Amino acid sequence: MTKTGLVYDDLYLKHNTGSNHPERAQRLTAIINMLEGAGLLDKLLHIEPVPAERSIVELCHESSYIDRFQRAVESSAPFLDTPECPLSPATFETAICAAGGILAGIDNVMQGNIKNCFCAVRPPGHHAERSKAMGFCYFNNIAIAAKYLQKKYAIERIVIIDWDVHHGNGTQHTFEQNPAVFYISFHQNPLTCYPGTGRASETGTGKGQGYTLNFPMPPGAGNQEYFQAMETVEQEMKKFRPLFVLISAGFDAHTDDPLAQIRLTTEGYKTLTRKVKGIAEDHAEGRLVSMLEGGYNLQALGESVETHVQALLEG
Numbered sequence: 001m002t003k004t005g006l007v008y009d010d011l012y013l014k015h016n017t018g019s020n021h022p023e024r025a026q027r028l029t030a031i032i033n034m035l036e037g038a039g040l041l042d043k044l045l046h047i048e049p050v051p052a053e054r055s056i057v058e059l060c061h062e063s064s065y066i067d068r069f070q071r072a073v074e075s076s077a078p079f080l081d082t083p084e085c086p087l088s089p090a091t092f093e094t095a096i097c098a099a100g101g102i103l104a105g106i107d108n109v110m111q112g113n114i115k116n117c118f119c120a121v122r123p124p125g126h127h128a129e130r131s132k133a134m135g136f137c138y139f140n141n142i143a144i145a146a147k148y149l150q151k152k153y154a155i156e157r158i159v160i161i162d163w164d165v166h167h168g169n170g171t172q173h174t175f176e177q178n179p180a181v182f183y184i185s186f187h188q189n190p191l192t193c194y195p196g197t198g199r200a201s202e203t204g205t206g207k208g209q210g211y212t213l214n215f216p217m218p219p220g221a222g223n224q225e226y227f228q229a230m231e232t233v234e235q236e237m238k239k240f241r242p243l244f245v246l247i248s249a250g251f252d253a254h255t256d257d258p259l260a261q262i263r264l265t266t267e268g269y270k271t272l273t274r275k276v277k278g279i280a281e282d283h284a285e286g287r288l289v290s291m292l293e294g295g296y297n298l299q300a301l302g303e304s305v306e307t308h309v310q311a312l313l314e315g
């Protein structure tokens with residue numbers, strides 16, 4: 001049995017962000033070329049995306065927002081909510097299929113076809129709020145994934161580990177009152193980096209108090225700081241005992257990334273992957289789905305995803 005799945009389809013290249021936008025189709029081409037060159041594509045179960053059902057997207061987004069997004073594309077509006085979220089004719093379809101691809105990955109894990117899965121999708125999702133596009137994100141893919149796990153499979157405890165260099169404001173806001181979805185984010189200090197949320201003092205609200213954990217990292221932090229924070233995460237997870245692990249896998253904390261000043265190495269991403277996979281193995285029978293968020297240096301992105309997928313395939 002193949003242990004690891006890959007969600008990818010050429011349709012993810014169709015969301016056109018124009019020239020000079022860092023979140024561009026070549027990111028996925030670089031990833032697929034790197035996986036192919038490393039001989040990894042043949043070792044992965046290829047999973048075809050399907051569009052996410054609207055009722056599932058509505059678990060995280062206002063119906064009026066979904067309509068507004070669709071109408072903006074149909075009327076050839078240049079962007080949704082903010083110029084950093086440009087629109088092209090295929091943007092809505094691509095975003096629906098990014099979320100849907102991840103749900104297909106989850107179904108394959110839950111059906112036992114694979115243990116874990118990497119989803120090479122775009123656009124990314126973790127900045128998208130309930131009714132607002134932000135930071136290259138339109139639908140919050142990982143939040144939709146967690147809600148789907150709760151609704152379709154009644155998974156009682158889910159952890160989302162977000163190592164994108166930017167704080168996942170949309171994901172945190174979706175679950176900050178929810179003790180069943182533990183949100184953990186490593187990101188560059190919000191005083192120095194977009195979007196400005198994610199202070200260590202943000203630990204959840206109401207019943208969700210204690211189920212949000214933020215690790216703001218100073219510019220220049222790297223492998224050692226991240227590995228040390230992971231020790232805290234491992235201790236927290238012994239108490240929480242997640243039954244499914246989701247990763248918001250941004251590779252823009254890489255030392256070569258142009259958008260931030262964190263210094264994780266390619267090997268650092270491999271170690272992080274092994275540690276998170278260890279959490280899944282200790283508590284969730286290995287059930288893990290990782291999805292692409294950021295990562296804007298094509299070489300560093302390709303190499304980091306290669307090492308990430310290698311670690312998912314191990315043992």
Ligand SMILES: [Zn+2]
Pocket residue numbers: 164165166250252293294295
């Ligand atoms: Zn990012």
